[in-house]
Structure formats: C-alpha cells, structure tokens
Amino acid sequence: MQFSIPEVLQILSTEVAEYAVPIVDLIAVQTNDPYKILVATILSARTKDETTAKAAARLFKEAPNLAALAEISEERLAKLIFPVGFYKNKAGFLARLPGVLASEFGNQIPDEVEPLTRLPGVGRKTANLVVAVAFKKPAICVDTHVHRIMNIWGYVETKSPLETEMALRAKLPPQYWLTINSTLVAFGQGTCKPVAPHCDRCVIAQYCPQIGVRPRKVVGNSKKTNGDTTAMRKFMSWNVNGLRAVEKKGFVKIITELNADLVALQEIKALPEQLSESIQNIPGYTAYWFSAQKKGYAGVATYSKEQPLSVLYGIDHKDHDYEGRVLTLEFGDFFFVNAYFPNAQHGLLRMDYKLKFNNDLLAFAQTLAKQKSVVICGDFNVAHKEIDLTNPKQNEKNPGYAPEERAWMDQFLAAGFMDTFRMFNQEPGQYTWWSYRFNARARNIGWRIDYFCVDKKSAGRVKGATILSEVLGSDHCPVTLAFA
Numbered sequence: 203m204q205f206s207i208p209e210v211l212q213i214l215s216t217e218v219a220e221y222a223v224p225i226v227d228l229i230a231v232q233t234n235d236p237y238k239i240l241v242a243t244i245l246s247a248r249t250k251d252e253t254t255a256k257a258a259a260r261l262f263k264e265a266p267n268l269a270a271l272a273e274i275s276e277e278r279l280a281k282l283i284f285p286v287g288f289y290k291n292k293a294g295f296l297a298r299l300p301g302v303l304a305s306e307f308g309n310q311i312p313d314e315v316e317p318l319t320r321l322p323g324v325g326r327k328t329a330n331l332v333v334a335v336a337f338k339k340p341a342i343c344v345d346t347h348v349h350r351i352m353n354i355w356g357y358v359e360t361k362s363p364l365e366t367e368m369a370l371r372a373k374l375p376p377q378y379w380l381t382i383n384s385t386l387v388a389f390g391q392g393t394c395k396p397v398a399p400h401c402d403r404c405v406i407a408q409y410c411p412q413i414g415v416r417p418r419k420v421v422g423n424s425k426k427t428n429g430d431t432t433a434m435r436k437f438m439s440w441n442v443n444g445l446r447a448v449e450k451k452g453f454v455k456i457i458t459e460l461n462a463d464l465v466a467l468q469e470i471k472a473l474p475e476q477l478s479e480s481i482q483n484i485p486g487y488t489a490y491w492f493s494a495q496k497k498g499y500a501g502v503a504t505y506s507k508e509q510p511l512s513v514l515y516g517i518d519h520k521d522h523d524y525e526g527r528v529l530t531l532e533f534g535d536f537f538f539v540n541a542y543f544p545n546a547q548h549g550l551l552r553m554d555y556k557l558k559f560n561n562d563l564l565a566f567a568q569t570l571a572k573q574k575s576v577v578i579c580g581d582f583n584v585a586h587k588e589i590d591l592t593n594p595k596q597n598e599k600n601p602g603y604a605p606e607e608r609a610w611m612d613q614f615l616a617a618g619f620m621d622t623f624r625m626f627n628q629e630p631g632q633y634t635w636w637s638y639r640f641n642a643r644a645r646n647i648g649w650r651i652d653y654f655c656v657d658k659k660s661a662g663r664v665k666g667a668t669i670l671s672e673v674l675g676s677d678h679c680p681v682t683l684a685f686a
C-alpha cells in the first residue's frame with residue numbers, strides 16, 4: 203500500500219490552518235489582482251514572509267498598478283523594497299517589468315507558466331505560483347519545501363524541484379495542485395523544517411517514512427502510556443463481511459500496511475478459535491474478540507497496538523449482547539467503541555429491534571461521554587442523507603435508508619455526536635458499501651453506511667477522516683479517523 207497522500211494532506215490542511223499564512227496567499231486573500239500577486243511573488247524569493255509583507259506594502263502604496271510602477275525609478279524601487287533578499291536585482295526586474303509586459307503581452311499579466319517565465323525575475327517556481335494563486339488554474343508550484351518534503355515522504359524520488367514538478371504533474375491528484383505549495387510551505391516552516399524537523403510533535407509522524415531525515419533531538423520522553431499521549435493516532439474501521447473470507451484476500455497484509463493504531467472490524471462471522479494463527483496474532487497488535495453466540499453471524503473484533511485500561515464486551519444488555527455487536531476499549535483519555543448496528547432487514551421486519559438497539563447504544567455512549575472522549579465507529583447500517591447513497595428515491599422505504607433509521611441518525615447527532623467524515627468532505631459519491639450485484643462497485647453505485655463519530659466536545663481532536671475505497675476484500679471498504 204502506498205503512502206496515502208489524501209489522508210496526509212487532509213490532516214495537514216487542518217494543521218496548517220493554525221499557522222501563519224505564506225505571504226503570497228496572504229496577498230491573494232486580500233486581493234485578486236494578478237499584478238500584486240506577481241510582484242509579491244518576485245519579492246518573496248529568498249526572503250522571510252514578514253519582510254516581504256512590509257516591502258510589498260511600501261511598494262504598493264506608491265505603485266498600486268502597472269502604470270504607476272512604470273513611473274518609478276530603479277533606484278527608488280530598491281529603496282522601497284529594501285531589505286528583501288537580492289533587493290537590487292529585484293528592483294531591476296521590477297523596473298523592466300512594465301516594459302516587457304507592454305511590448306510582449308499587451309499590458310496583461312500572462313496566465314500560463316511558459317509566457318510568465320519570459321518576464322524579468324520570474325522563474326518556473328514563481329510562474330507556477332502566480333498561475334495557481336492569481337488565476338486559480340492547475341499548476342504545481344514546487345519550491346524547496348515541496349521538493350524536500352515530497353522526497354522525505356518517498357512520494358517522489360527526484361533530484362531537483364523541476365523533476366519534482368514533473369513527477370507531481372504525473373502523480374498528484376489535480377485537486378491538490380493549487381494548495382500543495384501553501385500547505386507544504388507552511389508545514390515546512392513550522393514543523394518539517396529543513397534542519398532538525400520536529401518529528402517529535404509532527405501530526406503525520408506515523409505516516410512518514412522520514413527518508414533521509416535527522417529528526418530534532420527531544421529531551422525527555424514525551425510519550426505517555428494508556429492513551430494519555432497527545433500524539434496523533436490513526437484509527438480504522440472495516441466491515442469485513444467474514445474474517446475467514448477476507449483472509450484469503452490479503453487481510454493481514456492490508457492491516458499491516460495501513461498501520462493503524464486501532465482497527466475495528468465488524469461482521470467477523472467467526473469465533474476466535476475458528477481463525478488462523480496469522481489472523482489471531484498480527485505482529486504489533488493485541489486482538490479483542492466479541493463474537494455472536496450464533497455461529498457464522500455478526501461479531502466484532504478490535505486490534506490495538508496499545509494496551510487498553512479496560513475492555514467492555516457488549517453494552518450490558520441482555521437483548522443485544524448475545525449478538526456480538528459492541529466492543530469498547532478504554533484508554534486514558536478516550537473510549538473506542540466498535541459497533542455493528544443491526545440491519546432492519548427485508549420488509550423492515552427487524553426495524554423495532556434495530557431502533558431499540560440504536561437507542562440503547564446511544565444511552566451507553568452518552569454515559570461514556572460524561573467521563574471522557576468517545577469515538578464510535580462501525581457499520582451503522584444506515585445512509586443518513588440523500589448525498590450518502592446513489593439512489594435515494596428508489597430506496598426511501600428500504601432497509602438502510604428508511605425514514606425511521608434516518609430519523610434515528612438525526613437524533614444521534616442532535617444528542618451530541620458528530621459524523622467526522624462530513625467535517626471534511628461534502629462531496630456526493632463517497633461510499634463505503636456496494637452491492638455485489640450489477641457491477642455496483644465498479645460503477646460506484648453505493649451507500650455510505652460506515653462511520654467514525656465522536657462526541658461534540660472532542661471535535662477539536664479530529665484531524666482527518668477518510669474512506670479507503672480502493673481497499674478491496676469485502677463489500678464494504680475501510681474508513682479511517684486521525685485523532686489527536
């Protein structure tokens with residue numbers, strides 16, 4: 203399994219939102235003026251953001267547009283932009299800029315990389331940045347931070363920023379092209395510094411292979427035990443639809459490569475003693491099992507890298523616990539609840555039972571939430587809203603999308619829990635289950651019925667939530683949560 207760029211970039215976008223914004227983006231949010239963005243980008247090369255900001259403000263006061271810039275002497279420009287790096291050279295570039303734009307581009311700032319590189323002081327990096335930031339067009343601005351960090355992650359193996367740009371054009375999904383520069387510049391300045399990066403407090407440390415890195419030395423041991431660590435954790439939940447079946451489809455390899463701290467499985471459909479040694483003992487994990495009394499039915503299991511303080515089997519309710527539906531691991535500052543919600547079944551024959559289970563589980567979760575953070579994951583067996591399935595109209599009275607089930611989900615969220623995936627993603631077509639019939643998965647005709655939810659008070663601990671739709675082996679795919 204490759205390094206997951208969507209997961210990592212989602213976590214970083216949340217993380218760097220708290221950092222200072224790089225200067226070019228800062229000017230971009232204050233103005234849409236390509237001229238100012240171009241000039242600020244030229245000034246920003248090899249210059250600290252604070253210095254660039256002050257120099258740009260002085261310059262734009264006297265030269266708010268191209269025509270005004272043309273009236274200012276090179277000497278005066280040098281005074282205005284001092285002390286940005288190479289200010290004399292940059293003053294020369296700015297002095298020549300209006301003339302070149304007039305003679306070659308009809309006084310318009312070009313919106314493509316190649317023509318931009320014909321302007322004085324504009325290299326490929328600057329040109330990409332202007333195209334991306336000023337014109338919101340697909341461009342990947344690769345500076346030393348992007349080049350360095352992408353190689354540290356092993357996402358590319360390149361020797362120069364130009365090689366990195368070309369490699370990323372071939373590989374990086376286009377939705378990240380516009381934002382990758384500002385995200386990694388902020389992250390490279392704040393955490394993944396060129397010298398002695400702060401791996402000790404890095405939110406993506408567990409994803410990062412740290413290729414060629416010498417992390418900063420940390421005095422003392424900041425890692426605590428039993429869940430009291432403040433480090434980022436990765437959780438995963440997957441309805442495997444039969445653990446013995448999914449073993450034949452590479453289950454152990456998938457779990458090992460995804461490398462989550464906690465792995466919640468539903469519908470294991472087996473007793474532990476029916477499972478192979480390699481499933482029972484995955485290196486690095488301890489497994490906790492809660493099988494249904496009925497053989498080959500339901501059942502949940504949780505693998506944990508860290509030893510929990512306690513394990514709760516079921517919700518202490520005689521109507522539910524023989525079905526092996528809920529397994530809770532308690533850690534120092536949170537409960538991890540792995541739940542397999544009942545199916546309302548054809549004709550909604552089991553709706554009453556399902557709603558009773560749901561309400562009892564909610565009461566259980568609310569009790570836990572009074573003590574510490576609660577993470578509830580699993581197959582909820584309901585698509586909450588229209589956006590969560592391909593064919594809402596046709597399924598309005600079917601199990602998994604019946605009004606009673608959706609109303610309960612409303613009630614669950616109103617009671618103080620959050621659907622973490624929708625904290626980050628409002629797009630349709632994001633599913634976790636596909637029928638085995640009609641080639642549904644290949645056509646992405648699916649349902650989002652697997653969730654990671656947290657109690658509202660813990661929303662700030664949620665750093666990312668994804669659907670791993672590329673992971674095969676079951677009719678469901680795994681979902682993940684990054685939790686600090």
Ligand code: SF4
Nearest residue numbers: 394399401404407410
């Ligand atoms: S773990 Fe270290 S090297 Fe890797 S991204 Fe974080 S700070 Fe950079």
